[in-house]
Amino acid sequence: MKHRTFFWFFLPTAAAMLLFIALPIVSVITQSFFTPHEAVLIETENCGPFGCTKETTIDQDATAAIREAQPLGRFVGWQIYTDRGHLAFGEVGEAWRNSDGLRSFAGSLMNLPFYDALVFTLTYTFICTPFLIILGFTIAVAVNSLHRRLKGLMIFFSLLPMIVTPLIGALVLSWMVDSRGVLGNFLSWLVSDPDLSVKASTPLMWVCLIVYGIWSSAPFAFVVFYAGLQTVPQDTLESAQIDGATRWQQIRFVVIPHLAPLVTFVALIQLMDNFRVLEPILGFGAQAHAQSLSTFILSDLSGETRQLSSAATTSVLTIIGIAILLTPVLIRTWRDFNAKSH
Amino acid sequence: MSTAAHRRPLPLQIALWVFIAVWFMMAAFPFFWTLWGSFKVELDFFSIADWTNALTGANTQSTYGSPFTTAGYEGAFIQNEFWRNSINTFIVCFCVVTVSLTIGTLGGYALSRSGYKYVFWLLIIALMFRALPQITLVSGYLPIFFDWNIWGYLPTAILVLVAINQPFTLWMLHSFFESIPKDLDEAAKVDGCTQFQAFRFVIIPVMWPGVITTGLFSFLLAYNDFVVTALILNEGNRTMVPQIAAFLGTTYTEGNVMFAVAAVVSATAPLFILVMFFQRQIVSGLTAGAVKG
Structure with missing residues (x-):
């Protein structure tokens, strides 16, 4: 295809991505260096018979004029990055000097x-x-051994936790583990502690969120591995059997190596998706026990006073985080691509 | 394949069945439980006294004279006008799927038919865009949308969702078009078609399976989105998911949890039906990227 034709075919999607993905990144980076103008204050002195009083008022016109002149706000450089709400260099340094061990440093x-x-x-x-x-792989192996009719049914139900809206999935589970819900009741009966409340304890809440995360994403791994299992070379499997490989050895030395590239794929997608964890925390109402980078940004963005600069700074830090997370994968893809083209 | 060598020893068979049963319960039970409970009163749904109340509906029986009640649904749909949110969701999903498939097909087709090196880079850039958490983008939109006065409206949310959808759509359609033989459009071009005519008359008639699969995922993205719709739409234009989130804030205090439960069940029902009809496409779509890449 000629460059020209390619350009016209690709233009609409490129425009959409430039406008709504690339530009916003520029926008968050810019915002993170600016903070809204403070109101211009004027101090007037009223002198009366009983002495002088100083009065400060907001100069509305001057404030509006400054905001008009510099719509981005006041340039503050790296100040928002280093303040207490973000990287907190000052506090971290202080904690490092004052703590007597790694443990207390981690605590502060x-x-x-x-x-x-x-x-x-x-x-x-x-x-x-x-x-x-691991769970997805186990389900795939187990479902693959079922009768054909049952397979379809199991795939249908296995897909549900993944397909359902994350917020809704989290809510459904959250109602069940509530101290009045069926799972909550069951758990407190299990440990015979009638006052057990999952939602009141930070460690239990973390466990709950992680269990939700596994529950909702295992189906994805399952489906990918299940499809991979259909393409396992039967010849290799048969020769392994003839050589006397046990069931476990067949899985370990034939099936798993065959699925290895799929593991990389699932891991890549899931690292991306889990890093942006947001809905489960809202669904479980666990903001008091767990904050993720995304909920941190969300709480800055919502509410009466939208703290856009602070949100932008956290966003930039999050983007840097995801870049670090993905670098190994990207380097690998680059190497594969080069190997293929030579 | 039922030779002696393939037959599993009994303990393994039992372990397998137990595992399948446990996973089945984990995957399906929460939804059935909530569906069943949505026709009860709150005292049954959250049973403090006796958990079997949730099954038998003892309190529902004494309140409404029958073990089932649609009070939660009436409260959600009539009192809180949840039907408006359902319509908004429908509009958003329909537009997002149509627009993003239209521009995505053109882009994906171009990527699959161009042999130049920049295709690789475009795909990598798309992958990086796919990796960005949506909320970081939303914090980039907000000041601009406020400035331009386009914050709060459905078309804004649709445009944003279409754009966020593009990287994934491109990857999927690119790998799908790769599987359509290039000879098809080459032949058309030899016969005198332009590239676009070749696309229009040769590729479009055979592309529907891949497009439908991709469309399903675009639909799911738009339907399940919380971040964009919650932060970009104003109260009057909310779709279902942010409205359910809003229920949590207001109804918990009013003691009308059942409204939220009914809304949750209503929002899940379309997804159930979708999976029922398109299970094969969803499975093949999820694996397409994996098997190729």
């Missing part, structure tokens, strides 16, 4: 909102991803 780090959100996001991402891959 968790009191800073950004690091708290970062720790939860990373924990969620790196626990959910391997577990959902």
Whole structure:
């Protein structure tokens, strides 16, 4: 295809992505260096018979004029990045000097909102991803051994946790683990503690969110692996059997190596998706126990006073985070591509 | 394949069945439980006294004289006008799917038919765009949308969702068009067609399976979106998902949890039907990217 024809075919989608994906990135980066103008204050002195009083009022015209002249706001450089709500260099340095061990340093780090959100996001991402891959693989192997009729039925029901709206899925589970819900009741009966409330305890809430994460994404891994299982070379499997390989050895040395590229694919997609975890925290109403980078931005964006600069700064940091997360994969793709073209 | 070598030993067979049963319960039970509970009163749905109330509906029986009630649905749809949100969702999904398939097919087709190196880079850029959390983009939109006074309207949300959808659509359609032999349009071009005519008369008639699969995923993205619709639409234009989130804020205090439960069930029902009819397409779509890439 000629460059010219390609250009016209590709133009609409390129325009959409430039306008609504590339430009917003530029926009968040710009916003993160500016903060809204403070109101211009004028101090007037009223002198009466009983002495002088100073009075400060907002100069509406001057404020509006400044806002008009510099619509982006006041340039503050890296100030928002280093303030207490974000990277908090000052507080981190102080915590480092004052803490007597790594443990207490980590403790004071968790009191800073950004690091708290970062720790939860990373924990969620790196626990959910391997577990959902293992669960998905197990389901795939199990379903693959079923009778043909049952397979279809199992695939249908297995898809549900993934297809359903994340917020709704989280809500459904959250109602069930509520201390008045059926699972909550069951759990408190199980540990014979009538006052057990999952939603009141931070560690239990984290476990709950991670379980939700695995539950909702395992079907994706399942479907991908299930499709992969259909293409396992039967000859290799048969020769392994003739050589006396046990069932486990067949899986370990024939099936798993065959599925390895799919594992990379699932891991890549899931790392991306788990890193943006947001809806489960809202669905479980767990904001008091767990904040992720996304909920951190959301709470800046919603509410009466929209703190756009702060949200933009966290967004830039999140984008840097996801870039670091994806670099290994991108380098690998680049190498594969080069290997293919030579 | 029922030779002795293939037959599983009994303990393994039992373990397999138990595992399947446990996963089946995990996947399906929450939805059935909520569906059943949505026809009860709150005291049954959240049973403090006796959990079997949720099954038998003892309190529902004493309140409404029957173990089932549609009070939750009436409250959600009539009192809180949830039908408006359903219509908004329908409009948003329909427009997002149509627009994003139209421009996505053109783009994906071009990517699959151009042999130049920039195709690789465009796909990698699309992958990076796909990796961005949507909320970071939304914080980029807001000041601009406020400035231009386009915040809060359905078309704005539709445009944003279409754009966010593009990277995924491009990847999927690119790999689908790769599987359509290039000879088809080459032959058409030899016969004197322009590239666009070749696309129009040769490719469009055979592209529907891939387009339908991609469309399903565009639909799911638009339907399931929370971040964009919650932050970009104003209260009057909300779609279902942000409205359910809003229910949580207001109805919990009013004690009308059942409205939210009914709304949740109503919003899940279309997805159930979708999976029922398009299970094969969804499965093939999920695996297309994996098997190719």
